[in-house]
Each structure stands twice: as structure tokens, then as C-alpha cells.
């Protein structure tokens with residue numbers, strides 16, 4: 001690709017040189033030597049060297065079977081990290097991880113989810129029962145941190161699965177769930193708006209991890225979660241079989257009862273009072289998993305030092321999470337989430353290195369592990385930074401940037417300097433629909449940007465939107481493949497990120 005993007009001027013110089021070499025001994029050419037390209041010309045050439053074909057090829061590579069869905073802790077993730085490092089090394093970046101390596105390692109237990117799963121509802125019928133079995137992915141996923149095994153038991157609805165004495169709220173009060181299957185909701189009965197102070201009291205109870213351990217604490221043998229995606233964002237709990245289900249399953253669980261699932265939820269939210277109850281049905285959950293408590297995760301960290309003696313100790317940081325979900329029965333490719341972010345970051349990083357324009361500040365690249373496992377890699381990085389957090393002038397995080405026609409910059413309102421650099425690049429060169437919005441990141445952290453924002457580091461998180469709807473669900477499913485992406489938006493965004501980084505590094 002470097003030859004494809006050879007600037008016209010360089011090609012002209014090459015032909016002049018070959019001309020000179022061919023005529024050794026003859027008179028030197030009388031034409032005046034051409035001036036070397038100016039920094040501005042190099043900038044534009046490097047920008048046009050960014051190619052959607054190359055970016056899409058990288059997405060295909062990252063989402064291929066050989067990286068196994070990039071679950072942090074697995075050999076597939078480590079191979080994807082090594083693949084990224086090989087590119088960065090080739091472009092002249094320097095390692096900035098542990099002890100002179102490219103990697104920052106951290107403890108990261110993980111669970112492999114294997115084929116062999118079942119979800120069925122036992123429906124009583126006069127003289128016996130029939131089983132309604134559900135379809136993997138279409139109607140349910142294995143819990144990505146479930147224990148391995150099978151449980152058949154009575155289902156008990158426990159609302160949000162929250163026990164919060166200080167809030168006078170307990171979904172487990174008055175119901176016996178020992179040895180049974182609890183059925184529950186994600187998040188909390190109230191959201192961050194309009195009463196932010198009140199929400200902050202509920203926030204600790206909105207984490208998947210909390211809900212799963214609270215179910216286990218109350219003696220549940222199984223848990224059915226009204227959250228229809230594959231999701232490893234929780235700790236493994238021994239003895240708990242965990243299944244993530246669709247609305248169809250939830251509605252079936254409430255059939256024959258005086259109130260529907262939807263009505264029950266509305267009731268809990270409006271009264272802020274539990275509505276737990278036995279559902280009068282028996283279910284079977286079976287999962288096939290293997291827990292690895294010894295897992296080690298890593299972030300890839302690379303640096304391109306700046307040229308100014310004083311300003312090179314300040315940093316413009318580009319980040320994207322490299323990991324995804326591994327397998328959940330089938331490969332979870334994670335093309336939009338977040339091979340698109342990694343490939344777009346790499347394209348910008350290549351242009352930065354190749355442009356050779358003056359860069360006063362240094363550029364730091366962070367490819368995070370374990371975003372899908374509770375934003376663990378970025379949390380670890382912020383607590384163990386390789387450069388002082390206070391020296392970060394701007395952090396641009398790329399999260400799911402592969403689909404659509406509009407670029408959205410979350411927290412861009414809070415950090416207008418960073419967003420301004422993106423906007424200038426867009427107005428001058430790229431001409432995409434782009435906008436900033438406000439995000440104070442009040443809910444549980446769901447992106448790597450969260451821990452940086454909480455540490456008061458100037459941070460924006462960039463995403464894309466506006467793609468036509470797909471006839472299937474793609475978020476955290478096996479259908480998040482490269483085929484659903486819009487390569488052009490990744491090229492445009494890589495150009496904007498490249499130009500904004502150079503701007504911010506010199507401003």
C-alpha cells in the first residue's frame with residue numbers, strides 16, 4: 001500500500017534519479033532541482049494515503065477465525081495483539097509497555113463458552129407437559145461467565161435483582177429462590193436523568209457483576225437475564241448457570257399471569273417497589289463453559305516521541321479496544337465492535353508516522369484489552385499509566401466506528417478543544433456529517449473513555465451512526481461481520497483523526 005500511495009512528487013524525483021543514473025558520465029540535467037515537499041504537502045499526501053480498502057482488509061484480518069473472537073486472556077487475543085504490534089513496529093513506533101515491551105499485562109480471568117447449550121420451558125399440559133425449546137442467538141445466548149452444567153428448576157421473577165437496605169429496596173424480600181432459577185432485569189429501576197444524585201445511589205446495583213453475585217448469594221441455581229446479547233462483562237460465579245434471553249422468552253415466562261412482563265416492569269419503575277413473584281413455570285438451562293482463573297490480559301502501548309524539547313513530555317493519545325467476545329457457541333467476530341476502531345486507529349497511526357511532519361508533542365497509542373470484560377484494560381491503564389495522566393492533552397477513543405454516515409463525538413461538548421481540532425480537519429478536508437454531544441458518563445462505565453473521564457483526562461469517544469437498519473441484530477452477536485460495515489466512513493474518520501492529532505500535537 002505504500003507504493004500505491006507514493007506521492008506524485010516523490011515519483012517524479014525517482015524518475016529524475018533513474019534518468020541521472022542512466023546517463024552516468026553525461027552532463028547533469030540542466031533543470032532546476034525540485035524543492036522537497038513542504039510539511040503541508042506531506043500532510044495532504046499522507047491523508048490521501050489512507051485507504052478504505054486497507055482498513056477493511058485489517059478488519060477482515062482481525063475478525064478472522066485465527067484470532068478466535070479476541071477474548072482477552074486467550075491465545076487468539078494475544079495473536080491479534082502481536083499482529084497489531086508488527087504493524088506499529090514497522091511504521092517506527094516504539095514500545096511503551098512493561099519493561100521495554102509493547103504489552104502492559106494485568107490479571108484477567110476469562111471463561112470459554114463452547115458449543116452445547118439449551119434453554120427450554122416446561123409447559124404443563126393435561127396429563128403431562130410439553131417442552132418449548134428456544135433457538136440459540138435468535139432467542140438466547142449462553143451466559144459468557146456461566147458455570148458449566150445443567151439445571152431444571154422453578155422460575156422466580158426478582159425484578160432488578162437488587163438488595164439495597166439503605167434505599168429501602170429488596171427484590172429478594174418475600175420470595176424463596178434457593179435452588180431455583182431467578183429471572184431478572186439489567187440496569188436499575190431509575191436512570192441517570194432527571195435525578196442524578198438519586199441515580200448515583202442506585203448505580204452500584206446496576207452492574208451485571210453485582211446482580212449475578214447477589215443471585216448466587218441468595219442461593220439461586222440458575223439465572224435468566226433479560227438482556228439478549230452475548231456478554232462477558234461479569235465475574236464467573238461457581239455453581240450458577242446463567243442464560244441471557246430475548247423478549248420472547250420473557251413474555252412466555254409471564255403467560256397465564258394476571259400482569260404481563262411489560263406491565264410488571266412499569267409497575268416497579270413507577271412505584272420504585274419490587275414486584276417479585278414465582279412465575280409458576282419450570283425451566284431447563286444448560287451451558288458448556290470452561291473457566292480460566294489464571295488468565296492474563298494485556299494492553300498494547302506504543303509511542304511516537306515528539307520533537308519539541310519541552311512539549312514532547314505532553315501527549316496526544318489515541319485508543320481503541322482490541323478485544324471482543326471470543327466464542328459463544330459460534331465465533332463472535334466483532335467487526336463494528338471494535339475491529340473498526342482498531343483498524344481506523346491503525347490507519348491514522350500509519351499516516352502520522354509516514355507523514356514525517358513536525359510533531360511537537362508525543363503520540364501515545366493504546367489498544368485496550370478486556371473492554372468487553374468490564375472495561376478492565378482501560379481501568380488498569382489509568383491506575384498504572386506509562387506517562388503521567390496529567391500530561392495527556394487529549395485522548396481520542398475510537399469505539400464502534402465502522403457503520404453509518406455520521407460521526408458522533410461523545411464528550412465533545414465537555415472538551416471543545418479536542419472536538420475543535422476534529423471539526424477543523426473535517427471542514428477543511430473531509431466534509432462528513434459530524435457532531436459533538438455531551439456525555440458526563442454517569443451510568444456504569446460502558447466504554448474505555450469512562451475511566452479517563454473519571455480521572456479528569458480530556459477525553460472524547462468517537463462513534464458512527466446512521467446506517468440503514470439490518471434485518472438481524474448485530475450488536476454482540478455472530479452477525480457483527482465485516483460485510484455489514486461502511487468502509488468509507490472508516491477512511492474519512494481515520495483522516496480526521498490523523499489531521500486532528502497533528503493539529504493537537506502542535507497547537
Ligand SMILES: [Zn+2]
Nearest residue numbers: 337338372476
Ligand atoms: Zn462490545
